[in-house]
Amino acid sequence: MNLNTRPWHELLTLIEQGEIHPREVIADLYRAIAEREDQIRAYISLAPQEKLLQECERLREKPLRGLPIAVKDNISTRDLKTTCASRFLENFQPIFDATVIQRLKDAGAQILGKTNLDEFAMGSSTENSAFYPTRNPHDVERVPGGSSGGSAAAVAAHEASCALGSDTGGSIRQPAAFCGIVGLKPTYGLVSRYGLVAFASSLDQIGPMTKDVRDCALLLNYIAGHDPNDSTSIGRSCADYTQELGREIQGFRVGVPKEYIAGLSGQAKACVDSWLKTFEELGAQVIELSLPHTEYAIPTYYLISSSEASANLARFDGVRYTKRASAASVEAMFAESRDKGFGPEVKRRIMIGTYALSAGYYEAWYGKAQRVRALIRQDFANAFQAVDILISPTSPTPAFKVGERVSDPLAMYLSDIFTVPASLAGLPAISLPGGQVEGLPFGMQLIADKFQEAKLLRAAYAFEQATQSSF
Numbered sequence: 222m223n224l225n226t227r228p229w230h231e232l233l234t235l236i237e238q239g240e241i242h243p244r245e246v247i248a249d250l251y252r253a254i255a256e257r258e259d260q261i262r263a264y265i266s267l268a269p270q271e272k273l274l275q276e277c278e279r280l281r282e283k284p285l286r287g288l289p290i291a292v293k294d295n296i297s298t299r300d301l302k303t304t305c306a307s308r309f310l311e312n313f314q315p316i317f318d319a320t321v322i323q324r325l326k327d328a329g330a331q332i333l334g335k336t337n338l339d340e341f342a343m344g345s346s347t348e349n350s351a352f353y354p355t356r357n358p359h360d361v362e363r364v365p366g367g368s369s370g371g372s373a374a375a376v377a378a379h380e381a382s383c384a385l386g387s388d389t390g391g392s393i394r395q396p397a398a399f400c401g402i403v404g405l406k407p408t409y410g411l412v413s414r415y416g417l418v419a420f421a422s423s424l425d426q427i428g429p430m431t432k433d434v435r436d437c438a439l440l441l442n443y444i445a446g447h448d449p450n451d452s453t454s455i456g457r458s459c460a461d462y463t464q465e466l467g468r469e470i471q472g473f474r475v476g477v478p479k480e481y482i483a484g485l486s487g488q489a490k491a492c493v494d495s496w497l498k499t500f501e502e503l504g505a506q507v508i509e510l511s512l513p514h515t516e517y518a519i520p521t522y523y524l525i526s527s528s529e530a531s532a533n534l535a536r537f538d539g540v541r542y543t544k545r546a547s548a549a550s551v552e553a554m555f556a557e558s559r560d561k562g563f564g565p566e567v568k569r570r571i572m573i574g575t576y577a578l579s580a581g582y583y584e585a586w587y588g589k590a591q592r593v594r595a596l597i598r599q600d601f602a603n604a605f606q607a608v609d610i611l612i613s614p615t616s617p618t619p620a621f622k623v624g625e626r627v628s629d630p631l632a633m634y635l636s637d638i639f640t641v642p643a644s645l646a647g648l649p650a651i652s653l654p655g656g657q658v659e660g661l662p663f664g665m666q667l668i669a670d671k672f673q674e675a676k677l678l679r680a681a682y683a684f685e686q687a688t689q690s691s692f
């Protein structure tokens with residue numbers, strides 16, 4: 222019956238109606254994994270099928286009925302290793318579950334496996350994994366995007382019904398766009414990061430990666446909410462994120478930032494035009510506006526995220542968690558362990574960040590980036606005086622070829638140009654399928670004001686319903 226191709230909400234209905242048993246879903250997922258995983262390489266570790274089959278009997282009465290979910294391998298899981306796709310944590314077995322995992326388990330979900338990523342979530346293609354790159358299921362010569370490329374590819378290849386990713390500057394949205402699925406980065410503070418291995422603490426968020434918008438809302442219902450273990454967690458903005466799905470968007474004001482569409486041409490431009498037409502047909506009003514500090518977003522993001530990364534990654538020293546190198550002195554052991562443990566992109570970020578934070582340079586680099594961040598935040602605050610949501614492509618291009626950008630970090634960083642601003646401003650943003658460019662999925666991004674996830678999902682759902690049969 223190919224139950225692996227169906228979203229959770231459909232599976233849950235079928236289970237409740239007695240049409241199917243969760244066991245059949247599990248069997249279909251493992252069948253797809255056996256068929257495609259050699260080629261796609263979405264996973265770093267997998268739970269044993271037998272264990273999931275056994276457990277699902279016990280979980281049948283819980284709301285999520287023992288259904289499995291894939292989880293990015295920088296989110297702590299008690300039963301499976303958490304490697305961050307780094308040699309340093311190759312054998313790291315956490316002793317606790319992240320809050321999001323605990324919540325999903327309490328609701329009766331099971332962890333199917335841990336998915337591949339760019340090492341410590343630094344990258345846009347999953348090629349920075351220390352183990353192997355993941356391939357895009359739509360064209361295996363291409364990258365799935367990153368850093369949550371394993372989660373996106375697993376969902377797109379139907380090796381998972383849905384997944385969790387993490388997004389610091391686009392790592393849920395850009396791979397969702399490249400793989401033709403839905404990915405939501407929630408408002409900063411909505412979802413607990415307790416148990417998420419920190420990359421840049423003022424930006425990191427966990428979010429759902431799903432086959433459709435309804436599943437995205439459903440998953441958010443289970444993971445959102447205050448957590449005393451995360452001092453940045455605020456609380457929910459809405460009791461049920463599925464509630465507004467299906468409501469019309471008549472009169473919605475959709476803002477098009479002119480800086481985001483200025484450089485687009487050809488098929489990408491045609492896609493944007495068709496999205497605006499769809500929104501108009503749905504009764505929305507399209508308004509062009511300006512986010513004047515957009516051009517500074519990439520340098521601002523890379524300064525702030527690298528600075529925070531250099532501080533966060535100081536804990537990996539060969540003493541705790543990580544693999545230890547043998548050396549003649551303690552100092553040499555630190556240096557040697559870090560040299561062997563971290564890959565080149567992680568080292569690059571640590572060096573940029575350490576430089577930007579160092580005495581004498583701090584004000585000129587990190588301090589200045591913080592001030593520009595405030596301007597970017599203000600751009601959005603002004604925009605949301607005039608519109609309900611903002612629209613743009615998720616990334617300027619569809620998935621690029623494996624190897625195409627590895628030797629050019631700046632070209633790689635540019636694929637985040639439309640995702641990074643919302644991250645800097647802490648805003649919720651979703652990517653969903655928006656048609657094709659060069660025969661590949663092309664993602665549409667919608668951004669809303671803080672804690673307006675219900676509105677964001679409502680607009681995304683209206684668009685999805687209107688376009689479902691056309692792409």
Ligand code: GLN
Pocket residue numbers: 342343344345367368387388389390391392393420526637
């Ligand atoms: N691609 C961006 C980076 O390399 C974003 C990563 C992320 O969101 N984790 O930093």
